[in-house]
Amino acid sequence: MGWQWLKSLIYVIQVYLAMLVLGLVFLPWAALSPQGARVACRSYAAYAMWSARWMLGLHHEIRGDIPTDEVLIAAKHQSFLDILIIFYYAPVAKFIMKRELLWTPIIGLYAWRLGCVPVDRGKRGAAIAKMIADVEKGRAQPGQLIIYSQGTRVAPGAYAPYKVGTAVLYQQLGQPCVPAATNAGLFWPRKGILRKPGVAVVEFLPRIMPGMSRDAFMAHLEHEVETRSNQLLHEAGFTPKE
Template identity: 65%
Template sequence: MVQWLRSLVFVVQMYLAMAVLGIVFLPWALVSRRGARSACLNFCRWVRWTARWMVGLRTEVRGTPPTGEVLIAAKHQSFLDIILIFGAVPAGKFIMKRELMFAPVIGQYALRIGCVPVDRGKRGQAIRKMSLDVARGAADPGQLIIYAQGTRVAPGFKAPYKVGTAALYQQMGALGQPCVPVGTNVGLFWPRRGILRKPGTAVVEFLPVIPPGLDKKTFLKRLEAEVEASSDALMAEAGFVSPTR
């Protein structure tokens, strides 16, 4: 009960901080993408700092975050991996659900930093639209981040890796841009839903690059193997025993 109450206070102050930073940085964000990015990076730092002393949740980034133009294909377990990945790279922009465009503060700033909204409609149409939007945003260099399973997946559960990730890999590979896989264990401490935040060390791990040039099937198989192996190892390190998937 004490940890739940601490978590509640943490969650409330986190969203208050989001609102305050959104207002304070708004004038700069309206005239410069750098201003919007600065607001988001400051929010990431604030969340990591307050999580540590308010709920006992430490955070760690392992591996080498990319600084050039790449596709980052990551495991998604909760809001925390968004914070850790974005805070670790210089110019991150996400493939995101279109519904988030209408979320207060988050939606407006996401669009301002170059995130690409995607409909969860018919797969073929969604992939074509996503590819066109990514091509339009190519003039703004950075790290394009996609969650390869398309949604948050709780620890111990399995979900397929989406073909849209492979389509982006080939699209960006044609420009010589590689893919950087990312594993995580954050869902053990910061769940998909609910208030409780557990103490421990939440980690995202940037893995060695997958070079361009692979066919879609080979790429997806390799991506899934590497991301799942990293995530399983990180969760086991934290003491998680996975049930049968």
């Protein structure tokens, strides 16, 4: 375990250095073109996952039908790794994100150029209204809008309620919703240095077509994502504590 921790420390240092280097190298292109920002971020995601394979023995797997049209992706969020995987495979991914990230040097510019939608989590009603308005403005840039329905990273085996913002977007956009399950938090936890070897999975589940009521949609979404995420955890050998 000590050797894996040391390798994890080296990995964490170099992967964040790579973020800085790639961010600066691509900055002029990203400032001029959303395409430059997308190429930069996809290059970083590819590098982070590639270096995790050979440095840590941490592989990844994508399952299900990868959405390539204009849809809402409602994803389970356990780790920075599930962000990297979804962004790399969804061809025009953009995220619902915390507003304060817009003021982060370099990262804020890239998020803005990608068409990510910032929200203020401290003002839920206003945040949802602003989210809808921003999404409507972004229709000129069709793609896959990704929302984390629990609003934050949730450790494997833990529970956090699903927030109504996903249902509001689902009804407002009138687009299919693609649930996404994961077990990535087993290998790349939300806190700490240690990264574990194994296969992190992100699985796109069957689409939820437009037309469901808000309550029915939320119940169905939570059941699908939680059930499949727990199955992926069990498949990887995780047993929740009683």
